[in-house]
Amino acid sequence: MKFSAIDLFSGAGGVSEALKKHFDIKCAVEFDKIIASTYALNHGSDHLLVKDIRKVKKKKWNRIKSKLNGDNLDLLVATPPCQGFSRHSRKKSVTNADDRNKLIMQVIRVAKILQPNYILFENVDNIVNFKIFHIFLTLLANLDSDGHKKHRDRPSYHLRFEVVDAVNYGVPQHRKRMILIGEKINEFPNTDAIIKESVKGQPYVTNPLPLWPKTEKAPTLRKHLEPHNLSKLEAGGVDEKDKLHRCRNLSPDNLIRIRATPRNGGSRSDWKEEQLTLECHKKSNVSFGDVYGRMNFDNYAPTITCGCLAYTKGRFGHPEEDRAISMREAALIQTFPMHYKFTGKVDGNAHEGSSENIATQIGNAVPVRLAQSFVDLIFNQLLNVAQIEFFSEQLVAATQA
Known part of the structure; x- marks a missing residue:
């Protein structure tokens, strides 16, 4: 059984390589033509948009949505450019106005249209220190202080985000990255998913989403x-x-x-x-x-x-x-x-x-095995829900027979 996925800022296709085992990739977006050529060599070009994501209009996203047969997108993956958030950036301020940093808000825009069941987001570890990321988390959670949906037309997500070292997920290199998983909230109020700020100004989730892959130490x-x-x-x-x-x-x-x-x-x-x-x-x-x-x-x-x-x-x-x-x-x-x-x-x-x-x-690129750990986890969650729904339908049908 394959679920639907979209790969934003797809790069050379490391995440798509992990996705295609369990997911039907409905769209991948990559701005750079040379990098997009690498993606196409490995994953084809039929679903590839070689375009600035900011110029992909709502009409285009709605056409993609129409191919989901009335269902919501299962998984939205986003790995936006990280250079503006890097510790090595020449702009040291965590409030710097690097235009690339604003690209993370495209995830909010696309999520509003496609209403994905899950979101997987990856970037450098230093992104957690930026105000724009704090705003991003608040918009993704989309909850007021009582756990109710703040904006009715946008989905709400229960989040978990952590800085991980890829070496703990089967990748033979030390590579620290911030990874976020978001699961769509369907019942309100949800006070566990509220985004708060610590006394040191660090954002956190009241009770983070209890969903994370097991670690697997890499070979030498x-x-x-x-x-x-x-x-x-x-x-x-x-x-x-x-x-x-x-x-x-x-x-x-x-x-x-x-x-x-x-x-x-x-x-x-x-x-x-x-x-x-x-x-x-x-x-x-x-x-x-x-x-x-x-x-x-x-x-x-x-x-x-x-x-x-x-x-x-x-x-x-x-x-x-x-x-x-x-x-x-x-x-x-x-x-x-x-x-x-x-x-x-x-x-x-x-x-x-x-x-x-x-x-x-x-x-x-996102290391393929690192991506695979999180993609497999989300696939298994989707599969469990699909199986429960299937057996529930079977039980209702048997009762009515």
């Missing part, structure tokens, strides 16, 4: 990658049988640096020759200690970012080979399956085009 990087038997590469190399398994070249100086870095977890602090250290890194208050570091096969990867192909941008050195990790390794650490295709140009074929574009898609 070695155990995760070994079954794929990836070929060894030199810096700048490419596997002719797997075009995604290619890595950046290293300058002569950086080649010396990585050779001086101990295998499996070594960092620039291990260099014995002082001249290898950049002047800017010699200051005592310099952060980003992972720069020029190696991953550790017997541990977990750091957060895979858009700069994951660059040895100079984080702990993205290969654990044992003298090179940065490849695009294939980055995609596997993000738990994309081996068959997944990426393209770096509009309407490009698999693994063609700009490596930087592909790295951005991989780094921005």
